[in-house]
Amino acid sequence: MKVYKIPEATVMRLSIYSRYLHQLIDEGVDTVSSGEIAAGVGVGSAQVRKDLAYFGEFGTRGVGYKVEELYGYLIKILGLDQQWNVIIVGAGKLGSALALYQGFKDRGFSVCAILDNDPGRIGQKLGETTIEPLEQMDQRIKEHNIKVGIVTVPAQVAQEVTDRLITAGVTAILNFSPKVLRVPHEVTLRNVDLSVNLEVLSFNLALNS
Amino acid sequence: MKVYKIPEATVMRLSIYSRYLHQLIDEGVDTVSSGEIAAGVGVGSAQVRKDLAYFGEFGTRGVGYKVEELYGYLIKILGLDQQWNVIIVGAGKLGSALALYQGFKDRGFSVCAILDNDPGRIGQKLGETTIEPLEQMDQRIKEHNIKVGIVTVPAQVAQEVTDRLITAGVTAILNFSPKVLRVPHEVTLRNVDLSVNLEVLSFNLALNS
DNA sequence: TAGATTGTTAATCGATTAACAATC
DNA sequence: TAGATTGTTAATCGATTAACAATC
Structure with a gap:
C-alpha cells in the first residue's frame, strides 16, 4: 500500500464507514453508493469517495460498491485483520x-x-x-x-x-x-x-x- | 463576548493552555510569554497568540502575560467559572x-x-x-x-x-x-x-x- | 534608547467540496 | 443508448504559520 499523507480525519471516517458497512451487511444489503454511505454517517458523498481514493479504486462506475468487499478492504486498511x-x-x-x-x-x-x-x-x-x-x-x-x-x-x-x-x-x-x-x-x-x-x-x- | 467563528481546535487548545497555566501558578511563576506556553504544550507561539486573539488582548507587548490573570480569562472563556x-x-x-x-x-x-x-x-x-x-x-x-x-x-x-x-x-x-x-x-x-x-x-x- | 514580545496581517498550507469526464 | 455513479481534477474554504509593526 503506497501512501503519501493521509489526513487523520480521513482515517477516523474510514473507521466510521466500516461500522456503517457492517450494519449494512447485517441488513443484507449488498451494493451501496458513496451517496448512501455519506447519508448514513453524515458527511458529503465527495468526501467518502475522496477518502477511499487515497487507498485505491474499490467501486464500479455507474453501480457503486459491493458492501462486503468494501468492508473487507477497510478492515485491511485499518489493520483490523490482525490482532x-x-x-x-x-x-x-x-x-x-x-x-x-x-x-x-x-x-x-x-x-x-x-x-x-x-x-x-x-x-x-x-x-x-x-x-x-x-x-x-x-x-x-x-x-x-x-x-x-x-x-x-x-x-x-x-x-x-x-x-x-x-x-x-x-x-x-x-x-x-x-x-x-x-x-x-x-x-x-x-x-x-x-x-x-x-x-x-x-x-x-x-x-x- | 462578541465572537464570530472559533475553530474547535482553538477551544481544545485553550483548555490545554489553561491547565498549563494552572501548573505555572502552582510553581509560583507570575509572568509567561506566548513562546513559553507554546513550548510547554507543544504548539507554535503564533498559534498561542492567535488562539488568544479571538477573545481579546490579554498580554503586554514586550513583557508577556500575567499567569493568574490569563488563567482567569481562560476559565471565564471556557465557561468554567460556573458549575x-x-x-x-x-x-x-x-x-x-x-x-x-x-x-x-x-x-x-x-x-x-x-x-x-x-x-x-x-x-x-x-x-x-x-x-x-x-x-x-x-x-x-x-x-x-x-x-x-x-x-x-x-x-x-x-x-x-x-x-x-x-x-x-x-x-x-x-x-x-x-x-x-x-x-x-x-x-x-x-x-x-x-x-x-x-x-x-x-x-x-x-x-x- | 535597545531589547523583548505582543497583536495582527498576509502568505502558506492542507483539507473539503463542486464539478465533470470516464465508464459501467 | 440513457441513466447512474465512480474517480479525479480544480476551486474553495479554513486553519496554521511567518513576518513585522506596535509598543512596553
Missing part, C-alpha cells in the same frame, strides 16, 4: 472499565496485561487478566509482542510511564491522562482527554447563554 | 467510571443523576448518587437544570436516549457510544469513540509494518 495486543497502565476506575470494554475485543484488540503500583490492587482480577505491578511491564510487552499501550495513570507519572512503555517496545499510545505527552515521532500518540471534551461543551454552553 | 450539572445515561462499566471521575469534579462538572434501565443496577450507589430508572430523566434534568448529558448506552438505544435528553432540555452531549448521532444544530455534540481512537492507532501500526 493487536494491548497493555493498560493504571488500574483505577477508568483503566478497569477499559480493560473490560467489549468494544475493544469486538475489533480485535486484546488486553493482555494490566499494571498498577497500588499494592491493594495488585493480584485482583479484571476478567481474565490479573493486575500486576509496574515491574512486569518489560516482560509482558516482550512476551506478548505488545505494540499498543493505554495510559490511565495520574498526570504526574504519565510521562514516565509513557517513556517506559516506548523503551519496552510499544509504538502506539492512547493517553487518557490530562497531560501533554512527548513521544518520538515514530510513535503514534492519541489523546482522549475527557476534561478537554467536557470543556468544549462548557465553552459552547457559555457562548450560547 | 455545570451533568446527567449520565448508562451505568455500565464506562458510565460508572465516569460518574466517579475526579477530573470532572475538579473542573466544576457535577454529576447529579445516573440512569440505567437494568433493574439489577437501579438503586445501587455510585459515590453520592443513586442509579435510577430512565423514567426519572425528565424530572432530574428539570430539577437540577442539567444542560450536559453523557451517553454511555449501547449503540442500539443511543439515538433514542439522545432524543429524550434533548427534549428534556439538555443542549450539550458527550457521546461514548459507537453510533453516529443526529442532533439539532443548536445542540453541541462531541463524540469520544474509543474504538475509533484505537483504530487510528491500528491504522498507523499497520502502515508502518
